[in-house]
Amino acid sequence: MLLLKLAARDLLTLNARRRMVPHLAARWKHFLRTDASLSERSAWAESLVHLAEDLVAAGRGNVEMVVECAATLDETDRATDPRLIDVVLVGRHPEEHGLSVQLVELKRWSTVTRVERATAELVQVPGMGEKKHPALQLREYYEAFTSFRGPLHGLEFECGGFAYLHNATDLSVLPLVGVDAPTGAYARVYTSDRRAQLLSDLRSSFAVDGADSAAETLLRNMGLRNTPLLDAMIRSNGEDTVFTLRGRQKLVADQILATAAKVLPDPERPALVPDKRRVVFLVTGGAGTGKSAVGLQLKADLEADGRTVKYASGSKAFNGALQEHVGYGDREFKESFTYFSNFVTPPDPPLDVLICDEAHRLRDRSTNRFWKPERWGTKPQVDELLDASRLTVFFLDEAQSVRPQEVGTVAVVEEAAERHDAQLVRLGLREQFRCGGSDGYIRWVRGLLGVSDGKPEQWTPDGLMHVEVADSPEELERIIRSEAQAGASARMVAGYCWPWTKPRGKDKRLEPDVRIGDWHRPWNADSESFCENKTVPPSKIWSVHENGLGQIGCVYTAQGLEWDWCGVIMGEDMVRRGDSWVFRRGKERADKEAGVKRVGVAGSFDPKVRPKSVDDDEFARLVRHAYHVLLTRASRATVLYSTDEETRAYLKKLVGDVEVHGLRPTWENLPEQARQPHLPRPGRGRRRSRNRRKKDTGPGTMRLF
Secondary structure, eight states, rough: OOOEEEEEHHHHHHHHHTOOHHHHHHHHHHHHSOOOOHHHHHIIIIIIHHHHHHHTTTOOTEEEEEEEESSSSTTOOOOSSSOOEEEEEEEEEEETTTTEEEEEEOOOSSOEEEEEESSSSEEEETTTEEEEEEHHHHHHHHHTTTTTTTTTTTSSSEEEEEEETOOTTTTTGHHSTTTTTTTTTTEEEEEGGGGGHHHHHHHHHHSSSSSHHHHHHHHHTTTTTOHHHHHHHHHTTOOOOOOOOOOOHHHHHHHHHHHHHSSOOOOOOSSSOOOOOHHHHHHOOOSSSSHHHHHHHHHHHHHHTTEEEEEEEEHHHHHIIIIIIIIITHHHHHHTTGGGGGGOOOSSOOEEEEEEEGGGGGGSSSTTTTTTTGOSSOOOOHHHHHHHHEEEEEOOOOGGSSSSTTTOHHHHHHHHHHHHHOOOEEEOOOOSSSSOOOOOHHHHHHHHHHHSSOOOOOOOOSSEEEEOOSSSSSHHHHHHHHHHOOOOOOEEOSSSSSSSOOOOOOTBOOOEEEEEEEEEOSSSSSSSOOOOTHHHHHHHHGGSSSGGGGSSSHHHTTOOOEEEEEEEEEEETTTTTEEEEEOBBBBEETTTTTTTEEEOOOOOOOTTTTTSOOOOHHHHHHHHHHHHHHHTTTEEEEEEEEHHHHHHHHHHHHHOOOTTTTOOOOOTTGGGGGGOOOOOOOTTOOOOOOOOOOTTTTOOOOOOO
């Protein structure tokens, strides 16, 4: 957890625009479920600015300020409130050249007196009563931050800490600076009298450059810069996600594994009679909370224990990317991934565990236009999934339901569990691991689109995620292509606002259906095989193939996936008029000369949501959800463009000025530690051992390769 990460000079810019305190207050409420007090807000406005100004005065305006930072990676495990450090200063040490960290406790106290007792642990602050000596607070933070569970574990670092009382003099707070005050690397105290010494010590602790690299290293150790899921799977030969499951993720995985050990037969001790009860886990969480990471980790751990496991999804793009990009040439791996519709006939014997990712994409019935009607499912699809295994795990986000026939909701799973007399366990994921770990960005998107009750608000740069609005589709494409060519992963996606032509002719040419003025580009190929003389990838691997950059994806080919940069084109299906969104259904016209369909009336052309069978409210909900998916595919930056001029002006007003020093995460601007090119697809012929993981490897632990 952290509320803000900005270089000192950027924090001052943000404050000058009157956007720092509102952002911190919104993040505070998100994490702690309570409003920030007036005193907390005024402390941010005063003390943070004082510290940032001193860093700039010391010539260290590049030093990163991580505001209200959790002391350990798993503060959710604590029975009490999480330990939050006022500020963590991060940079590079000028002599050792490694990571340099200073933990800072900011106090606005102007006077302190000693408490009459035989200890220096407490001091009396007029108007506030007895308070713990700030050096003792820092000692607790220091020990936690540098412990085996803290974010500095495993790194080479220099770490210290200090309390800063910018409103006080040495004489007015003598108990804090006297000879009997606590001592240690974390116990320094600065007052207004000691400002010159503070500036000197800041110069001694931090180099003039390299702070961005140091901060990136820290964020990675805090779990906010995870390896993209597909890269992680490739790196681990598909056996592990390489993520360190954190906080609620680890708790969820541990609970499911513990339950599996109780209710499933032990392959090594078949004589033991297991618990016969059927168990259903329902894990809810928004985009980027790590549902797939937990699911894939569970799959690896359960397979290592000898369980029969299948990983099912309703997303063709997600499954296709895993099967083709990770499991290329590995039939056993590919066959362990399947679809919800493949369980009309239950497996015999039943699976031990069925993991159902993207469960919001559950259908009412299992049907397929290529099947004979007698092969179609005759009961709810969710019932077929429960019949297929002893233990079923559903990962679900109702805000990502984008088709009218998608019925995956919490209520549907609960009712199915009751019909099967199964024990239902509800679990939730909340921490954000996509979009740079920026809960602020997720909240901003949801407010923008009206997916949540929150109102649209001004975007505030937080050092974790970047947003900008392009003036034209040409500009959007230029940005996305330049980042991809530099080494980042990047794709362009759009609302389904143009007809979609199937590949044409023997060479399977793609029609440039997405037409905005003179700018014409094709959708990703509506094909199961390569197109245009085998240069354009099929839809199922468009998201990961190097030649996918020239086509435009939609919600159905992007859902469940992520890229460093994502260019999102909003079409005429959702436009801003005054204080509200207006939703439109499109109509096509025949272009007889070209022999294809074109836009007749601008709006949605999604055949799944355009029919009159979908009423206006449901149509609006599905369009909002589609853009919610598209706007949460980036891990570093989203570039927005709307084909509607009024909507584009509205987006520009909300996003505001993006020219803040160092905050645009171009490949060129990124520190070396952040430049992680996506890995190539592995070659054929790889063979893996399903059970080679050691039994004593704890669930959710990271394996090094």
